[in-house]
């Protein structure tokens with residue numbers, strides 16, 4: 062089943078079986094911040110067929126952006142890259158505004174490109190979050206800032222992602238796609254697909270980390286070039302001359318002048334806070350910023366730019382710097398990225414080649430060098446500049462450079478982590494599933510795990526013991542099952558599925574067993590479907606008696622698209638609930654549906670009015686006081702067992718249940734309250 066994001070007349074394929082249903086059908090793109098990057102990003106979207114609104118707080122920035130886009134489109138026509146009609150229709154797909162509300166209206170994807178300040182970006186994200194449609198993806202073009210920190214300013218961290226374009230976006234092919242700690246994998250996948258539709262090469266960063274791939278590697282270089290000046294090892298023209306003698310089109314200082322010395326200084330300041338104080342050791346760049354020597358934009362930096370070009374004195378290349386210094390530093394950062402699980406060697410290579418415009422990257426270079434060469438160069442640099450950033454990464458110190466760049470290091474080090482379920486060491490059972498006994502015979506069970514409340518083996522164990530405890534508790538009559546935060550549960554924790562087939566089968570059996578116990582618990586259970594109820598999460602909901610849902614919850618079984626089947630009773634419960642036809646469609650296509658549709662076809666019993674958790678607790682309170690507990694227990698049993706029995710057997714079970722109830726005090730109370738037109742007070746006996 063394929064679906065499409067429709068973008069201004071151009072249809073873009075997205076999603077194979079199980080493709081995400083993130084609602085971007087006919088949805089426009091909003092770009093916030095119309096500066097160097099924002100105007101180029103917006104233009105790229107428009108040229109690729111999307112409707113775009115470019116927003117900036119400052120009217121003069123909007124005017125400038127309009128002029129820049131027009132000039133760029135005209136140039137593309139001149140160069141034969143677009144026809145006049147194509148350029149005109151791209152421009153017609155763009156709108157410009159100073160009003161954030163207008164920009165957000167109807168947006169399916171928002172790309173933030175305001176200046177690189179954590180505080181500013183957080184406040185902009187907060188504003189965007191309050192105005193953008195609930196299902197919109199919020200992306201940041203930040204160069205360095207951890208996406209998790211920006212996501213924390215919103216109420217939808219699972220829909221926040223990094224989308225790091227390179228300058229100029231119309232030319233540079235690379236886009237780093239960075240999931241924050243809570244980003245839903247489907248959101249990152251969707252953004253990867255959008256990059257494809259823009260004709261860009263996305264590199265998916267595996268773990269949120271300052272500077273991601275390219276700028277992390279860049280930061281070590283930047284620190285090195287700053288320390289060279291601090292220690293007066295050589296002058297900018299001598300070092301730039303050396304760089305050009307090595308075949309680079311621009312020297313590092315000329316380049317820094319071009320992009321802004323403040324960018325280099327800010328990046329070192331950010332890394333000194335976010336990664337290591339050692340990045341704070343470089344001084345020259347920060348003092349140039351204080352003096353207003355920012356480079357081209359202020360007319361003076363390392364060089365004079367008053368004519369619009371850098372006036373670089375002709376000098377001989379220095380012999381105090383060698384290309385091996387740069388190679389060693391970049392290889393070192395690459396190995397750290399591999400060790401930290403931020404990126405694979407292949408993605409690092411691709412990122413550096415495309416993002417830094419290099420013919421080859423540090424991984425290729427590392428394969429031609431010996432561990433000893435790289436290690437001794439790094440030790441020399443670390444000691445010369447008294448800087449721990451330059452000290453050899455662990456793998457290099459241990460002689461495992463080749464393992465690291467060949468991808469063997471990551472595998473060897475991953476293995477123990479994958480065998481031990483992460484949350485068993487990180488959090489106690491009580492923390493991963495919380496049990497609260499609320500007033501009025503209601504209990505609440507809350508799955509609380511980072512990353513969308515995924516169900517691990519530990520969660521199953523804890524659920525198992527909670528079911529036993531609640532079964533024995535006569536005070537509890539109705540149980541709300543929910544997830545912490547905005548998401549119910551996005552499925553099983555697949556990071557634990559690395560064992561033998563037998564272990565995998567055990568995990569499937571364990572899940573099905575636990576959910577069966579939940580479904581047979583003699584209490585009325587209510588699932589609160591919000592955010593995502595996918596895979597194992599949907600199976601959890603199907604194991605409850607009543608399902609209430611937010612209208613926009615995403616519901617589905619993505620299993621087939623991941624090479625799995627619903628293995629915690631979903632393949633059995635869904636056909637029994639909906640009939641074979643509807644169930645087959647949902648399972649075999651992995652299509653996701655929204656809560657509203659799930660309600661229409663009968664998965665959801667009630668759409669929540671207002672907050673779904675509050676709605677469910679209120680409903681549970683009503684059921685706990687209005688429904689006779691023993692009757693509820695028997696009714697559940699009749700429904701569960703009846704679906705597996707013949708009609709005759711079912712009718713016989715019904716008669717026996719009626720016989721049992723005849724002897725209960727609650728039956729007498731129920732009838733007398735009905736006749737006396739009062740509310741019954743059931744005792745559960």
Ligand SMILES: NC(=O)c1ccc[n+]([C@@H]2O[C@H](COP(=O)([O-])OP(=O)(O)OC[C@H]3O[C@@H](n4cnc5c(N)ncnc54)[C@H](O)[C@@H]3O)[C@@H](O)[C@H]2O)c1
Pocket residue numbers: 093094095096097098099116117118119122173174175176177178185202203204205225226227228320
């Ligand atoms: N310039 C680059 O080479 C480059 C490359 C990749 C990523 N980035 C990142 O992209 C982002 C933007 O960088 P840039 O170079 O385009 O900056 P810029 O200064 O050229 O543009 C930023 C724009 O944001 C606008 N702005 C400021 N506050 C705003 C607000 N509250 N609401 C709306 N608009 C606001 C400004 O008016 C300005 O037009 C930064 O995070 C930067 O790190 C830059």
